Amino acid sequence: MMPDQEGKRIFVVGSINMDVVSKVDRFPQPGETVSGLGTSFFPGGKGANQAAAAAKAGAACSMIGAVGSDPFGDALVHSLEDSGVGVQSVLTKEGTSGLAVITVSADGENHIVLSEGANGMLTADDAAAETDWGGVYAVLLQNEIPWETSKAVIRSASEAGVRVWLNPAPAREVPAELLPLLDTLIVNETEASAVSGIQVAHIGSAEAAASELLSRGAGRVVVTLGEQGCLCAESSGDRCAVPAYKVEAADTTAAGDTFIGAFAAACAQGSESREALRFAAAAAAIAVTRHGAQSSIPSKDEIEAFMAGELAGE
Structure with missing residues (x-):
C-alpha cells in the first residue's frame, strides 16, 4: 500500500546513547592528564537527538532503535518519551546501552568517543518488523547503527515512496547506488568532504x-x-544559503542533530527549504547555548520566540 505523501509523521531509525560529559579547561595532549571540572550524564545518540528535536519542533515522530538491559536503558527511553517521541519500537537488547564519552572544553568544542553497545545489535529484521510506512513523511537515518540495517531501511522506504533523509555521521562514503534513493542528504564540512571527495571549508x-x-x-x-x-x-536547480545566528556557545554537543530534527519537522509541517533552514538554524543556535544533548534541544515555541527576537542576547 502506497503511503499518504502528505503524511506528517517522521520515523527516525538510529542510535540511542547515554552521554557521559566531562568539562575541562582544555583538551589533553596525547599522554597528558588534565583535571575535569565536573561530569554529567545526558541522554543522547544521533538518532535519539534528531528524534527529540523533531518532536520538540512540533512533528509527530517515532523512534526505531535499541537500548541495553543495563540501568541506562530505561532512562534513555524515558528521555525520548519526555520529548514527545513515540518509543513503541525501541527494543531492549541483552547487554549495555550505547555510550558516548564526551569532553567539552571551555570554548564549547567537544571530543567524543563512542561505544555502540545495543545500537550495534539493531538488525535489518528488527527494523523491518517495526516499520509501517503508511502516512510517513520521511525517515531519518545516520551512521551509528549497522550499515546493513540502514541500507535495508533506505531501500524499503524508497520502494514505499517515503522520503529518505540521510545524515552520514560519523562520516563515511555513501555507495553510488544509494544516492539516487535519497530525498535529502544532510552533511557538515567533514561529512561533505568524505562523501563528495571535495574538500569543504566555506560556502563556495x-x-x-x-x-x-x-x-x-x-x-x-x-x-x-x-x-x-x-x-x-x-x-x-534551486539554491539558497542561510547565515548562522550569532550566539555565545556553551556546548556544541547535538547542535547538528538539533538542526536536522528541526529542519525535518519544519519541512513536514509545510515549510519551504529556506524557511525551514532558518527555523533549523535558530534551533541549533539555542542548543549551543545550553549543556547536554537532548536537554539542550529547544521547543517550537522557544525557536519561534528566538526568531522573533524575544530571546536575543540570552
Whole structure:
C-alpha cells in the first residue's frame, strides 16, 4: 500500500546513547592528564537527538532503535518519551546501552568517543518488523547503527515512496547506488568532504560538493558550516544559503542533530527549504547555548520566540 505523501509523521531509525560529559579547561595532549571540572550524564545518540528535536519542533515522530538491559536503558527511553517521541519500537537488547564519552572544553568544542553497545545489535529484521510506512513523511537515518540495517531501511522506504533523509555521521562514503534513493542528504564540512571527495571549508566549496552529490543522484543536499551558516542545493536547480545566528556557545554537543530534527519537522509541517533552514538554524543556535544533548534541544515555541527576537542576547 502506497503511503499518504502528505503524511506528517517522521520515523527516525538510529542510535540511542547515554552521554557521559566531562568539562575541562582544555583538551589533553596525547599522554597528558588534565583535571575535569565536573561530569554529567545526558541522554543522547544521533538518532535519539534528531528524534527529540523533531518532536520538540512540533512533528509527530517515532523512534526505531535499541537500548541495553543495563540501568541506562530505561532512562534513555524515558528521555525520548519526555520529548514527545513515540518509543513503541525501541527494543531492549541483552547487554549495555550505547555510550558516548564526551569532553567539552571551555570554548564549547567537544571530543567524543563512542561505544555502540545495543545500537550495534539493531538488525535489518528488527527494523523491518517495526516499520509501517503508511502516512510517513520521511525517515531519518545516520551512521551509528549497522550499515546493513540502514541500507535495508533506505531501500524499503524508497520502494514505499517515503522520503529518505540521510545524515552520514560519523562520516563515511555513501555507495553510488544509494544516492539516487535519497530525498535529502544532510552533511557538515567533514561529512561533505568524505562523501563528495571535495574538500569543504566555506560556502563556495560547499556548493561545489553539493553540486557533485546532486550529479550522482541525491535529490537535495544540505551542507552545514557552523558559524558560516548552511547551504541547500536541490536537483531542481534551486539554491539558497542561510547565515548562522550569532550566539555565545556553551556546548556544541547535538547542535547538528538539533538542526536536522528541526529542519525535518519544519519541512513536514509545510515549510519551504529556506524557511525551514532558518527555523533549523535558530534551533541549533539555542542548543549551543545550553549543556547536554537532548536537554539542550529547544521547543517550537522557544525557536519561534528566538526568531522573533524575544530571546536575543540570552
